[in-house]
């Protein structure tokens with residue numbers, strides 16, 4: 001379980017990109033750990049027949065000033081992890097630290113953490129202004145400071161014109177901004193966002209992605225963002241944690257996660273992958289020779305130790321399969337062709353295996369088009385085969 | 391939906407009339423000029439309405455009923471609100487059991503409740519006193535308040551409380567500043583229902599009071615059992631008109 | 645890989661909400677449930693220790709007559725209440741705007757008015773030489789028996805219970821998706837057939853709730869029967885009142901109260917399969 005901090009962030013943020021938040025400096029905690037959970041377990045209804053293990057031994061550390069995303073399918077435990085960080089749910093065992101302080105037993109109001117809820121949870125009986133002021137008032141800030149901070153927040157999320165409206169008279173995107181401003185106003189050290197964009201339509205979602213990302217840069221606050229939308233996760237995050245069924249699968253930059261999946265689950269969940277069973281037929285240097293039944297041998301680098309005859313899985317992205325004809329190597333049969341607009345997808349049969357290949361439309365890179373029934377050759381781009389042990 | 395059924399419409403109309411009939415029927419009797427209950431024989435009088443203002447009988451009972459209803463409805467609403475919010479916040483495993491417990495007074499036959507409350511008040515020496523009556527009324531009306539408040543809470547977004555806590559409010563602060571303002575209509579409904587229920591409570595009242603403390607229903611009861619004073623008709627007409635007015639006003643509002 | 649000792653962490657202390665949660669149940673236990681125990685104690689200790697009160701209740705011919713009459717009156721009133729309430733609930737939920745509003749007013753005015761006032765209204769109508777006999781005489785139907793008899797009691801009880809019975813039925817009817825009915829019509833079912841084969845079965849849960857509720861209410865009810873029966877149509881609940889306050893027979897009154905309670909819970913238990921307690925309460 002050391003994976004969590006294995007990958008150093010390869011893209012240190014250019015300091016010149018940071019636009020300080022008007023009137024206050026972005027929160028900076030260089031090199032410190034914003035949140036850390038160790039051996040975290042959560043069992044709902046423990047000790048009853050309905051006991052359910054939502055998180056199983058999770059280790060994770062999130063750096064300060066990072067845009068960190070928890071990604072996973074529905075029901076995998078993302079919200080549970082977020083609620084434990086926020087203090088809304090008690091952990092069953094393990095530890096949970098926020099900026100070094102053990103918060104396992106602190107009530108939510110005592111944590112330097114704020115949350116943007118999925119359905120926003122704006123107080124319906126208060127105006128936008130009063131909603132944003134709430135957290136500051138709870139901190140006992142003087143009136144003048146509350147007012148100036150609220151104005152700054154309204155400005156930050158472009159909602160100054162709506163300051164005296166009530167939440168139920170506003171659109172989803174506007175409510176979203178108010179919810180953000182409300183959570184940011186008390187300057188939390190950590191902001192938790194539970195699928196904040198899922199209630200918005202596609203266009204607005206794409207726009208808010210950019211806004212959220214730049215807001216995070218401007219304020220420098222550590223964001224922990226929950227989503228089950230992998231595109232969103234890849235587009236916004238500095239680092240992503242993939243969770244499945246209560247287990248942490250992999251943590252890394254979006255590139256890492258996409259290019260170097262470490263398990264079948266990640267390879268399959270992020271983007272699309274062809275997963276093929278193979279047998280190790282010899283290792284030389286860092287490279288293994290792999291035998292695919294009904295296809296032949298391929299070569300790929302292996303990081304971990306493997307033994308001859310061991311069963312492994314190969315993951316290949318559809319766009320990295322190269323189809324061709326006329327070179328005498330034809331072994332695959334096209335069973336279906338799907339036109340996708342910007343690409344064409346081919347479904348192939350290679351021996352026992354069903355594969356998917358995708359090629360950009362319009363003969364780019366000199367690729368040919370094929371029709372169902374064609375017999376083609378299949379090749380792999382160099383470095384495109386990823387060997388997975390689990 | 392199922393075509394026009396004349397028979398169905400007619401029967402529904404008849405049923406509606408059946409429900410209103412006894413309420414309309416008392417109206418003429420309240421204007422009789424006679425001393426006993428009868429139709430006015432061409433002679434109309436308001437003497438029975440005037441009789442309501444007798445400070446020793448009707449007016450005293452109206453005062454008692456008002457006092458008891460105000461006290462018990464406020465107490466019942468407060469208890470029900472605390473209970474409802476407690477359930478909503480904590481979602482205890484025993485929640486269903488606890489709700490069943492507090493709804494018990496609706497399910498148990500009123501006469502059995504009356505015997506139990508009579509027993510209680512006899513033990514603690516509060517029979518036929520205002521505090522004793524308020525206690526019994528609270529027990530009998532609190533389920534209605536609980537139902538109204540649980541209903542309002544079930545429509546409340548749970549995350550509101552979390553958001554408030556998250557922004558630094560303590561549990562009490564979030565109850566006062568976020569939960570209560572958002573269930574204010576439910577609170578009002580709970581209070582109003584308990585007020586009316588207490589004002590009209592007759593079964594338990596008849597068991598636990600009646601000599602020193604005489605509520606309006608108790609006085610009406612005595613009159614119905616003994617001599618049929620036309621003042622009962624006058625009181626009834628006032629109550630019917632007030633109820634009708636409130637219902638029509640509320641209807642026209644929505 | 646070290647694993648922390650699995651010490652279950654309790655929710656952080658929130659004594660405030662704990663006190664709020666338990667205040668009402670504790671008060672009700674002390675002021676309501678415990679006294680029941682006292683009442684049960686009375687029923688086996690007054691006038692002396694033993695089960696003689698229960699023996700009396702279950703073997704005495706007078707009590708058997710009362711039980712039989714109670715069951716009969718309650719069954720008949722329930723049987724009359726349910727169709728009337730169903731009709732009103734139907735027109736309230738499904739009727740056109742104006743009709744629905746009229747029905748609603750007809751239901752809620754009596755609903756909110758004191759049971760005593762409503763009973764009084766029926767006294768005015770039904771007593772000897774009251775309105776009903778005047779009308780009967782005008783139509784040449786002299787000698788129509790009115791006044792304090794079992795039919796007066798049933799009329800009053802039906803009138804009392806109809807508004808209550810409407811609520812659970814209407815709440816179920818409101819949840820019926822009208823598109824289902826349109827689909828049935830679209831599939832060629834005749835309107836009356838749609839009612840019998842789709843609407844009625846779908847609204848049955850509400851009818852069951854209303855049935856149980858009406859029957860239970862009518863069992864424990866004594867104000868209306870005492871006023872409209874005038875001591876001539878004595879039902880079980882009224883007997884409790886009489887035993888306690890007119891013959892000062894506390895033990896017997898308490899025992900009857902216990903028997904009523906047991907009967908109600910037996911009925912609830914029986915009907916539990918077809919309805920849930922919340923449905924009984926919701927409107």
Ligand SMILES: Nc1ncnc2c1ncn2[C@@H]1O[C@H](COP(=O)(O)OP(=O)(O)OP(=O)(O)O)[C@@H](O)[C@H]1O
Nearest residue numbers: 044045052054073074075076077078079080081228
């Ligand atoms: N209060 C609870 N009691 C019992 N089980 C719960 C509770 N909350 C969540 N669970 C269960 O724990 C698991 C994880 O739930 P969680 O809400 O964390 O999922 P999620 O990853 O946020 O899913 P989604 O993307 O659908 O929001 C689920 O199987 C869920 O059924």
Ligand SMILES: [Mg+2]
Nearest residue numbers: 078079080194
């Ligand atoms: Mg979730």
